[in-house]
Amino acid sequence: MQRYFIELSYNGTVYHGWQIQPNALTVQECLDKALSVYFRQQVSTVGCGRTDTGVHATQFYAHFDLGPASEEEPVKTGVPSKWVAGINSLLPYEIAVKRIFEVAADAHARFDATERAYHYHLHFHKDPFKLDRSWLYKGALDLNAMNEAAALLPAYTDFSCFSKSNTQTFTNNCRITEAFFETSDGGLQFTIRADRFLRNMVRAIIGTLVRIGKNEINLTQFKEIIESKDRCNAGQSVPACGLYLVSVSYPFVK
Incomplete structure (x- = not known):
């Protein structure tokens, strides 16, 4: 068996997130089907994380293993970079494979990731070209005050107050290294970077x-909310349409 990493991007508007689930269309389901057809064997991917319904990704990694398709057909050979066009032709237009490359047999798309980054986009005036791509916020916001609060996040590690309830994680500790808003194209872009993120965080x-x-x-x-470790004290979750996973880092990936 040979293990591969696959880098992709996707528009999550019509998908119920990354992870396969019953009775709902997901990115992972579409990718696994395309890979299985292309390589003529059952392929199951493991993603670098999970994104919720309607969330997008400009960079997402998964890993998968390939072996012989049958006794008559050996392991798929050739240059992985040349597989990309064929696999993309089998995928919906909202999902695009960027590259595929060999990795060590024990490389793991989720557990080996050292850092992840998200962007969130919101805009203040109706724009049909931002539909399902950004949150239309009708009102005024104090950018300086929000950045003052965001700058406090790296001082904390336990983010239970921002986590979805009843998750299967062993810890709610995360190491946030960067969090800030900046003006962008008639609205705001929020950037946050950490070693890991909790569901809905x-x-x-x-x-x-x-x-x-x-x-x-x-x-x-704001500090009291974080220190309370109680999700009920934090604000409501903003719409998924403005959220993008934009970067996932590994020590062995350039």
């Missing part, structure tokens, strides 16, 4: 920072 953080921007809570209250 980014959208809950932004929902709470928006409360800062609306002057509903202050910095002291």
